[in-house]
Amino acid sequence: MKYEATNLTVSSSPHAHSKNSTAVIMRDVCIALLPALIAAIRFFGWRALTLTMLSVAGCVFFEWGFRKLMKKDCTVGDWSAVVTGMLIAFVCPVTLPFWTILVADLFAIVLVKQLFGGIGMNIVNPALAARAFLFSWPSLMSGSWVRPGTAISAFSTPSAQVLDGLTSATPMAALAENTLSAESLLDLFLGNIGGSLGEVSAAALLLGGIYLLLRRVISVRIPLAYLGTVAVLTVLFPLGGNDCLDWMLCQLLSGGLMLGAIFMATDYTTSPVTHGGQIAYGIGCGVLTVLFRYFGSYVEGVTYAILIMNCCIGFFDKLGVPKRFGLVRQKKKGGADE
Amino acid sequence: MYRHFVIFLKIPENSTLQTVDFSKLLCYIKIVIIRIEVMQPMALSFFGGVHPKGYKELSCEVPILPFCPKTVSIAMSQHIGRPCTPLVKIGDRVSVGQKIGDGEGLCVPVHASVSGTVIAVELRPTPSGTDGMCVVIESDGRDTLCPDIHKRESIAELTGEELTAIIREAGITGMGGAGFPTNVKISSGLGKVDTVIVNGAECEPYITSDDRLMREAPEKIAGGIRIIQKILQPERTAVGIEKNKAKAIAAMQAALPGDVELLPLRVRYPQGAEKQLIQTVTGRCVPPGGLPAAVGCAVFNVATCAAIYDAVYEGMPLVRRAVTVTGRAIARPSNFSVPIGTLYSDLIEAAGGFSSEPYKILCGGPMMGIAQHTLACGTIKGNNALTCFSQADNHEVEVPHCIRCGKCLDVCPMHLMPLQLQRARQKGDLAALEKGNVMDCIECGSCAYNCPAGIHLVQSFRTAKKMLRDAKAKEAVK
Ligand code: SF4
Ligand code: SF4
Numbered sequence: 001m002k003y004e005a006t007n008l009t010v011s012s013s014p015h016a017h018s019k020n021s022t023a024v025i026m027r028d029v030c031i032a033l034l035p036a037l038i039a040a041i042r043f044f045g046w047r048a049l050t051l052t053m054l055s056v057a058g059c060v061f062f063e064w065g066f067r068k069l070m071k072k073d074c075t076v077g078d079w080s081a082v083v084t085g086m087l088i089a090f091v092c093p094v095t096l097p098f099w100t101i102l103v104a105d106l107f108a109i110v111l112v113k114q115l116f117g118g119i120g121m122n123i124v125n126p127a128l129a130a131r132a133f134l135f136s137w138p139s140l141m142s143g144s145w146v147r148p149g150t151a152i153s154a155f156s157t158p159s160a161q162v163l164d165g166l167t168s169a170t171p172m173a174a175l176a177e178n179t180l181s182a183e184s185l186l187d188l189f190l191g192n193i194g195g196s197l198g199e200v201s202a203a204a205l206l207l208g209g210i211y212l213l214l215r216r217v218i219s220v221r222i223p224l225a226y227l228g229t230v231a232v233l234t235v236l237f238p239l240g241g242n243d244c245l246d247w248m249l250c251q252l253l254s255g256g257l258m259l260g261a262i263f264m265a266t267d268y269t270t271s272p273v274t275h276g277g278q279i280a281y282g283i284g285c286g287v288l289t290v291l292f293r294y295f296g297s298y299v300e301g302v303t304y305a306i307l308i309m310n311c312c313i314g315f316f317d318k319l320g321v322p323k324r325f326g327l328v329r330q331k332k333k334g335g336a337d338e
Numbered sequence: 339m340y341r342h343f344v345i346f347l348k349i350p351e352n353s354t355l356q357t358v359d360f361s362k363l364l365c366y367i368k369i370v371i372i373r374i375e376v377m378q379p380m381a382l383s384f385f386g387g388v389h390p391k392g393y394k395e396l397s398c399e400v401p402i403l404p405f406c407p408k409t410v411s412i413a414m415s416q417h418i419g420r421p422c423t424p425l426v427k428i429g430d431r432v433s434v435g436q437k438i439g440d441g442e443g444l445c446v447p448v449h450a451s452v453s454g455t456v457i458a459v460e461l462r463p464t465p466s467g468t469d470g471m472c473v474v475i476e477s478d479g480r481d482t483l484c485p486d487i488h489k490r491e492s493i494a495e496l497t498g499e500e501l502t503a504i505i506r507e508a509g510i511t512g513m514g515g516a517g518f519p520t521n522v523k524i525s526s527g528l529g530k531v532d533t534v535i536v537n538g539a540e541c542e543p544y545i546t547s548d549d550r551l552m553r554e555a556p557e558k559i560a561g562g563i564r565i566i567q568k569i570l571q572p573e574r575t576a577v578g579i580e581k582n583k584a585k586a587i588a589a590m591q592a593a594l595p596g597d598v599e600l601l602p603l604r605v606r607y608p609q610g611a612e613k614q615l616i617q618t619v620t621g622r623c624v625p626p627g628g629l630p631a632a633v634g635c636a637v638f639n640v641a642t643c644a645a646i647y648d649a650v651y652e653g654m655p656l657v658r659r660a661v662t663v664t665g666r667a668i669a670r671p672s673n674f675s676v677p678i679g680t681l682y683s684d685l686i687e688a689a690g691g692f693s694s695e696p697y698k699i700l701c702g703g704p705m706m707g708i709a710q711h712t713l714a715c716g717t718i719k720g721n722n723a724l725t726c727f728s729q730a731d732n733h734e735v736e737v738p739h740c741i742r743c744g745k746c747l748d749v750c751p752m753h754l755m756p757l758q759l760q761r762a763r764q765k766g767d768l769a770a771l772e773k774g775n776v777m778d779c780i781e782c783g784s785c786a787y788n789c790p791a792g793i794h795l796v797q798s799f800r801t802a803k804k805m806l807r808d809a810k811a812k813e814a815v816k
Contacts (some may be wrong), residue, residue, distance in 0.1 A: 004683065009698045009732075010467070010711050012797030014783030015725075016390050016543060016704035018732035020790045022741055080741075107725040120741045120791075130412040149385075273744030273757060322753035324775055325613070 003180045017314025022119070028215045032208035033086050033263065037131030037203050039191050039201035044094040045151030054098055056085030058105035066114045080119050084108055087127035090259060091133065091303075093145055097157050100137070104130040105330040124310040126258075127269045128303050135298075145194035169208070170194045171254035172300055175293070176239025180250050189255040202258045209262040218266040221278040222285075227252060229286025239294065257289065260302035270310040275319025277313070284316070285309050351374060384614040386751040387606040387796045388784045390543045392582065392703065397671040398546040402554055405688055407477065408450055410679030411716035412438065413464045414471040416509075418516035419444030424473050430456045432635030435655050438473050446519045446681055447509045450484075452477040453658040458464070465701035465708055472716065475679070487653045498569040499638045501650060508649030509656045514548075514610065514639035515706060517720035520646070524569055526629065527636040529790035534572040535619050536563055538579040538586065538640040539603055539610030540639050542703030545723040548662035550673045552579070552586035554642055556593035562643030565650050570636060576619050577640075578603045580610075591727070606780040607705060612637050613749050626778050641722070661717055664687040665726035667696045679716035685724055686713065698727040705783045735792030746785035746795060752778045756785040756795045763802040776802045 040048035063081040067074050075081075088104050106127035116122045152158060171181030171193050183193050191201025199205075212218045231248055238247035251257070256264075265271060265285050271283050285305050292301025309316075401402030415421035426432060434448040439448040450473075458474040492630045493501065506521035514537055534557070540548040552559060565718030567575055577598040581588050591600055603618060613624045615637060620670050622633040630637055638646075641659060657678055664671035676685065682699065686692065700707030701721055717724075746756035754775060762770035779799045786795040 001511065004713060008711055009710070010695060010709040011698075011705065011734075011796055013700075013707055013709075013781070014705045014787050014796060015698055015700055015707060015709065015727065015731070016783075016787060017792065018388065018390070018788055018790075020745070020788070021735070021792065022739070022790045025741075025743070025790050075739065078739070119739050184481070268741050268743040271742075273742060273747050275754070317758075321755065322750075323753075324626060325753045325778060326623040 002011035010028060011264075019279070022078045022080070025082050025217050026219045028212065029083045029263070030079065030086060031091070032211045033083075033198070033206035034209045036198045036201055037086070039204040040094070040197045041091075043148040043200060044193060044197065046204050047152040047156070048089075050096065051092070051096065051098070051101060051129065051156045051197065052089040056082050056106055057103045057260055058102045059085035059088070059109050062106050062109040066110050066293065067118070070114075072118070075119055078119060081101075081109060084113070086198075087259075087263060088130050091127060091131040091196050091256060094152060094197045095146055095158050096134075098168075100134065102200050104134055107133050120269050122269055122308050125264055128264055128307050131303050132307060141237050145196075147194055148192050148200065157174045171250060175250060178242070180211055180242055180246055181192070181254065185246070185249055185253070188250065193254070196259075199256045199259045202253045205258040205262055209258075212262070212266075218262075219275075219330055220277070221275060222266045222271060222282040223261045225279045226285045226289075227257070227283025229283045230257060230290055233286065233290040237294075249291070255293075255300050256302040260289075264302075265306050265309070270313065272313045272316040272320065274320030274322065277316035277318070278320065280319050281309055281316045282311065284312070286294070291305040358421055359396055382519055383604065384609075384751050385478055385753060386616045386749040386784060387608060387614075388749050390607055390787060393544045393664070393666075394546050394549070394582070396544065396666075397662050397673055398548075398549055398583075400546075400550075400672045402547070402550045402660050403671045404677050405674040405676045405680065405685070406481070407452070407476060407478065407551060407677065407680045407684045408479075408713050409457070409476050409675050409681065411462050411472045411474045411681060412448055412451065412679035413462075413716060413718055414473065415464065415466075415509045416441045416448060416678075417419075417446070417511040417519060418517060419505055421445070421471060422448050424459050424471065426450075426456050426459070426473060427558065427813055428456055428459060432475060433482045433484040435487050437655075437810050444519060444522060446506055446511060446521065446656075448473075449509055449655040449657050450475055450680075451679055453480055453482040454478040459651050463712050465710065465715045465721060467708060467711065467719055472679075476790075489653055490651055493565065493568070493650055496650075496695060501565060501569050504650055505646055507655070508645070510645050510649060511656075511719050512639055513641035513645065513659060513722065515702065515720055516723070517718075521639070522640075522643055523636060524566070526720060527570060527631040530631045530634060531570050532573045532634040533577045534563075534566055534619055535600075535635060536575070536577040536640060536643060536815040537610055537615055537637050537638045538577055538583075538590070538610075539609075539615060540583070541580060541605075541607045541609040542705050542707075543607075543660050544664045544725050545703045546664070547662045547673055547722045549583050549586050550662075551644060552583070552640055553589045556589045558644040558647045560593045560595060560598075561591070561647040562645070563799055565594065565646050566636075566643065572636075575599065576601050578609075578615055580592045580605045597615065607787075608751060608780070608784065609733075611751065611780055611782055613780065622744060626775065627676060637815070643685050659717070659719065659721070661685065662723040664723060664725075665700075665728070666730060667692050667694050667726040667728035669693040679720055681713070682715055682717070682724055683713040685717070686726070692726065694730075696726050697729045697732055700725040700727070705787065706730075706781065714728075733792065738789075738791045738793045740789075740791050740793055743790060745788045746788060749784040749788045750782055751784060753780060754779060754785075756789075756799075759802065760793060760795055760798050763805075766805070768806060771802050771806060777806065778801070 017325040059081040064076045108130035112126040112129045113122045174181040234251040235244045235248040288305035289301040350398045420442045420443045422443050424439050426438045433453040436450045437447050438450050454475050454477040457476045461469040462472040490764040500522050510520040511517040578601045581602045616635045645656045661676050662673050663685050672689045699710045759774045
């Protein structure tokens with residue numbers, strides 16, 4: 001025999017694989033977050049960038065360190081810690097002290113993600129859990145939303161007195177008082193408003209969302225169901241005698257709704273996988289968000305809405321279990337199914 | 339569904355009927371009708387599926403060349419069911435088409451594929467990965483035909499039963515992969531089948547043997563289809579070919595009789611899987627655990643049809659088939675018509691040898707092929723390709739972590755939830771596996787292909803199926 005091959009690899013089929021990998025997907029999410037980061041730098045100055053970079057570095061470091069400490073395989077290469085780092089920075093005010101964001105990173109990566117077994121195993125979204133955790137310092141989180149256009153230099157942390165002069169009421173706070181925000185809808189859409197670092201620009205977030213859709217990282221099911229539910233509920237029940245359309249658009253464009261619907265609720269690990277389940281989950285998130293916004297004591301409902309829904313994905317997955325192949329026909333003999 | 343959609347779309351355009359002159363309206367209606375006609379085969383489809391890169395261009399323009407090896411190693415177990423018992427012993431002289439193995443039950447005979455001397459009847463490696471009984475023949479290079487082989491001019495006076503018997507004696511099995519004895523498939527479908535589907539989808543990447551066969555011998559395939567029609571008397575006969583094989587479609591169109599439909603199919607893996615093809619062509623779903631005959635269908639591969647033609651008209655049993663030798667580690671990807679039992683090492687030599695260090699060698703294509711550990715195996719009847727991968731095709735992930743992305747579920751044509759099954763299998767939770775219908779899995783590999791984490795889902799399900807079967811067997815013993 002002329003050809004004798006040694007060293008052949010034997011494994012189960014399939015032997016071909018799509019080019020997609022976890023790292024590619026997570027990198028795509030990072031790319032999709034870039035427009036919002038650029039918008040943040042434009043509106044809040046270079047500190048937005050340093051805070052984000054620091055948060056990313058913190059998350060990656062904690063992920064690496066914890067896996068190393070526990071003698072597990074290194075998962076830093078999958079880029080998921082980078083996504084978590086960016087998202088944590090995005091839900092914080094731009095003036096957050098640097099040490100605080102590192103604490104949030106530690107909480108998200110170690111307590112929320114790694115202690116449950118790492119990527120794919122956590123129950124709630126690490127970035128949102130970190131945000132909920134940061135609310136335990138209300139002084140740091142709310143009440144310190146700087147006005148857009150206040151360029152804060154890269155490495156300074158404004159003191160409390162300085163901050164007072166810079167802050168403005170966010171559209172969310174206005175909505176909580178059943179009034180429309182002072183800013184125009186266009187400003188709301190572009191993000192020329194006060195708020196968390198990466199949440200403000202609906203336009204930039206939508207751009208990122210479109211990128212994710214085109215790259216098939218996410219499907220429209222969750223964001224559409226989520227935003228659609230909020231839109232329908234707010235247009236049907238406007239508060240404070242406002243025009244229902246204005247009220248709806250204000251609700252959609254302010255606060256963390258866009259970031260939440262496009263990037264947080266679609267987080268793979270903490271959202272359902274079945275198609276029916278995803279739609280139900282999106283609707284559930286929408287209903288809870290509106291309930292929290294209308295009746296809750298916190299002005300922002302997205303965080304808690306998604307966190308609560310995260311805990312029920314087992315139920316939602318059951319809702320959407322695909323129909324068994326071949327069972328359809330027994331009812332319609334010989335006909336086309338579906 | 340699509341039909342309604344088009345009409346719905348088009349009518350509003352003519353809503354101002356008074357202002358549109360009549361010829362324009364007619365024109366619109368014609369467009370709608372043409373659309374409906376064009377779209378009709380597309381109206382039905384199957385859920386899921388993936389689009390792996392085809393690599394068919396490597397070998398699709400290379401004609402099928404006959405290849406004559408010096409030795410062949412013919413496995414006695416060529417298909418699912420019972421293996422044959424060898425009918426020859428060392429030193430016997432055999433001629434092409436002579437029966438060398440036969441058996442009872444779910445078993446069809448095996449024939450010598452070259453003429454020469456039997457040099458061994460022993461356990462040898464087979465493509466399934468295990469060693470099996472093989473008859474090894476050294477060729478005398480003359481390819482003398484067995485004296486029992488006679489041509490038939492006409493089949494008009496043969497009955498269905500006689501034809502089925504001829505097909506059995508010719509040792510024909512499904513040649514697209516699984517390799518179910520064709521005569522059994524035919525007799526189990528008698529009286530139940532109203533639709534015969536001929537499978538020319540060839541959705542596996544790399545493989546081009548069916549494509550070449552359809553281009554080079556469409557009249558044989560058409561002849562085989564006639565014979566099947568004569569036996570099964572179906573109301574409808576359809577040939578499904580993926581749209582990317584335009585030349586094969588053209589050649590088949592010219593050769594097929596008028597009562598056979600030719601359906602260009604959407605290019606999507608696993609379009610050629612039996613259940614998915616039935617669903618695409620007829621809209622019917624084979625019930626869980628059932629056979630195609632349960633929904634009135636029978637599916638035959640194009641190569642099987644050609645083999646039936648050879649068996650009935652030429653009297654020639656199944657001793658040769660088209661095999662694609664391809665892959666990025668092969669110097670000259672080619673298609674060969676090879677005797678059953680040709681050694682893989684000979685095939686690789688005939689295709690110019692390796693161009694780079696081989697990483698994996700597959701009996702079949704990359705989606706469902708079986709990885710080989712040696713090149714000493716001989717080809718079998720269902721072996722349509724030998725795919726050789728180089729290191730560049732290595733996609734192994736060291737420690738895969740499921741990220742719950744659901745991409746496996748999005749593509750499963752059997753409507754399963756691979757990630758849930760995988761977790762159940764890891765836990766050894768038999769009840770959950772059963773409830774998740776793991777037995778329905780056709781092992782098409784779409785889920786594992788699409789999984790970004792690189793989890794070995796199919797391997798896992800094979801293990802799971804075995805676990806379930808073992809548990810059932812244990813229960814039965816109790
Ligand atoms: S679970 Fe089975 S049938 Fe479904 S995609 Fe995976 S291999 Fe194919
Ligand atoms: S495709 Fe892979 S990573 Fe994604 S849910 Fe399925 S098994 Fe998990």
